[in-house]
Amino acid sequence: MKIKIINPNTSLEMTEGIGAAGRSAARIGTEIVAVSPGFGPASIESYYDEFLCAPGVIDEVRKGDEDGFDAYVIACFGDPALHAAREVTRRPVIGIAEAALYTASILAARFSIVTVIPRIKSLLQDMVAHYGFAHKVVSIRTTPLYVLDIERDPAAALEVLRKAARAARDEEEAEAILLGCAGFAEFAQELEEELDIPVLDGVVCAVKLAEGLVDLGKTTSKHRTYRFPEAKAFTGMLRTFGRSP
Amino acid sequence: MRLLIVNPNTSEGVTEVIAREAQRVASPGTEVIAATARFGVSYIETQAEAVVAAHATLEALAEHAAGCDTAIIAAFADPGLEAARAMLDIPVVGIAQAAMTTASLLGNRFSLVSISRRMIPLFHACVERNGMASRLASMRMVEGPVRDVAAAGVELETPLVDLCRRAVDEDGADVVILAGGPLAGLADQVAGRIAAPVVDGVASAVRLAEGLAAGYGGRRRVLERPHTEKTFTGISSALAAILGGA
Numbered sequence: 001m002k003i004k005i006i007n008p009n010t011s012l013e014m015t016e017g018i019g020a021a022g023r024s025a026a027r028i029g030t031e032i033v034a035v036s037p038g039f040g041p042a043s044i045e046s047y048y049d050e051f052l053c054a055p056g057v058i059d060e061v062r063k064g065d066e067d068g069f070d071a072y073v074i075a076c077f078g079d080p081a082l083h084a085a086r087e088v089t090r091r092p093v094i095g096i097a098e099a100a101l102y103t104a105s106i107l108a109a110r111f112s113i114v115t116v117i118p119r120i121k122s123l124l125q126d127m128v129a130h131y132g133f134a135h136k137v138v139s140i141r142t143t144p145l146y147v148l149d150i151e152r153d154p155a156a157a158l159e160v161l162r163k164a165a166r167a168a169r170d171e172e173e174a175e176a177i178l179l180g181c182a183g184f185a186e187f188a189q190e191l192e193e194e195l196d197i198p199v200l201d202g203v204v205c206a207v208k209l210a211e212g213l214v215d216l217g218k219t220t221s222k223h224r225t226y227r228f229p230e231a232k233a234f235t236g237m238l239r240t241f242g243r244s245p
Numbered sequence: 246m247r248l249l250i251v252n253p254n255t256s257e258g259v260t261e262v263i264a265r266e267a268q269r270v271a272s273p274g275t276e277v278i279a280a281t282a283r284f285g286v287s288y289i290e291t292q293a294e295a296v297v298a299a300h301a302t303l304e305a306l307a308e309h310a311a312g313c314d315t316a317i318i319a320a321f322a323d324p325g326l327e328a329a330r331a332m333l334d335i336p337v338v339g340i341a342q343a344a345m346t347t348a349s350l351l352g353n354r355f356s357l358v359s360i361s362r363r364m365i366p367l368f369h370a371c372v373e374r375n376g377m378a379s380r381l382a383s384m385r386m387v388e389g390p391v392r393d394v395a396a397a398g399v400e401l402e403t404p405l406v407d408l409c410r411r412a413v414d415e416d417g418a419d420v421v422i423l424a425g426g427p428l429a430g431l432a433d434q435v436a437g438r439i440a441a442p443v444v445d446g447v448a449s450a451v452r453l454a455e456g457l458a459a460g461y462g463g464r465r466r467v468l469e470r471p472h473t474e475k476t477f478t479g480i481s482s483a484l485a486a487i488l489g490g491a
Contacts, residue, residue, distance in 0.1 A: 027459070083353070092350060092351065094350055098349070098350070102346045102349075103457070105342070105375070106336060106337075106338055106342065106453065106457065107330075107336060107457070109327060109330070109331075131349075131376070132375065132376025132377050132378070132379060132380065133376050134376070135376060136376070208456035208457070208459070209346075209350065209453075209456065211452075211456065212347075212449075212452030212453060212455075212456050213347065213350060213351070213452075215270070215272075215452055216270065216347070216448055216449070216452055217433075218347065218351055218442055218444070219351070219442065220351055220352070220442075221351050221352035221419040221420050221441045221442050223352075223413060223419055223440050223441040224352075224354075224413075224417065224418075224419050224441070225352060225353040225354065225419045226352060226353070226419065
């Protein structure tokens with residue numbers, strides 16, 4: 001089985017970390033390939049970034065189908081371009097935020113998300129509500145960390161994250177912690193051992209879900225919502241995304 | 246890996262149907278242990294029956310969970326699921342939650358198809374508890390009596406397939422869930438006749454349970470011991486011991 005993990009930002013060091021997290025969870029026999037799009041933002045921390053990373057994600061899914069991948073993971077905690085990606089392939093596509101939320105809801109009654117800078121809080125609140133987990137997420141704790149701070153000084157980032165996660169556990173009675181950025185993946189195990197509650201990295205959760213769906217032989221429903229996009233011309237910068245009618 | 250699957254219904258025939266499907270989709274190294282509710286109802290339709298079944302499910306888990314890596318509750322309302330999670334330190338997966346999770350990864354809207362109209366309020370409560378109300382396209386249920394619940398998947402196959410098709414064609418479903426332990430295994434048998442993916446709760450739960458037991462799932466918070474020893478009356482000693490009895 002071949003799973004392609006798409007880091008929607010173009011920071012290759014982060015992509016490597018995400019690939020390592022994916023491989024740590026994969027079974028023997030599952031091949032994990034982690035990539036970044038060839039164009040797009042260096043990190044995703046706003047609606048603007050989220051919107052403009054989407055063409056790069058779609059491009060990687062299309063290339064992935066040519067390369068025979070069995071499933072895709074979109075490795076950014078906002079699940080950018082998830083629905084659009086499902087439209088352009090039959091293979092299952094899983095976002096790391098939905099994967100973490102579904103997994104957390106099996107392991108814990110209530111949980112918190114610890115994440116990067118404050119401006120993304122309302123994006124995450126809306127996303128959590130969309131997935132139907134507003135009643136289970138007791139807090140979304142933001143930190144002063146920018147996404148690229150994590151690889152710049154991992155030890156300092158872990159310290160900030162530890163404080164936020166501990167506060168979520170102790171002050172909000174969170175029974176599990178969701179790491180709200182794919183760049184946090186490397187910290188999951190250490191934090192889990194320290195906090196003694198499940199600490200979930202969405203990349204790991206998504207890889208396990210992807211393996212499960214492929215095992216079950218299930219593919220994305222192409223019946224209605226996720227039908228292939230209607231054939232039409234795209235112009236200018238997006239001309240390669242069109243399809244002759 | 247040892248996977249315990251509890252049938253909250255008292256029908257042994259349904260347990261066989263469930264166990265067969267669990268075994269079929271389980272990984273080679275997984276040992277499936279099936280248990281049947283010792284008391285309750287042959288198949289659950291109503292809230293009251295689900296409450297009774299929840300107790301029977303906790304009893305079965307208390308009796309069989311020792312030495313298991315993960316457990317599945319195999320009735321579509323997930324009776325006793327939250328209580329079971331608080332009671333056991335292994336991951337516990339319900340087939341309704343598992344089916345809805347799988348369906349949500351494959352499409353935007355799903356329909357539930359099953360064998361009795363009397364299940365509708367129970368299923369609605371379960372959908373809402375899981376935050377999935379906005380994902381539900383419809384519920385469609387076979388009309389009329391169920392003669393042999395363990396054979397429902399065979400005897401009602403034709404009307405069930407018809408309802409799946411109508412859910413897909415008329416109700417806007419991207420995915421259909423064949424809901425209920427008695428229907429375990431039917432989804433893959435009829436998938437070729439339906440234009441959208443058909444999801445099975447037991448199969449979905451087995452994949453989730455194996456993934457959780459392999460990946461993580463330790464360090465779950467379980468019940469704090471009561472401050473003083475409590476008296477439990479009329480329940481098994483195994484369950485009383487887990488709940489903190491003398």
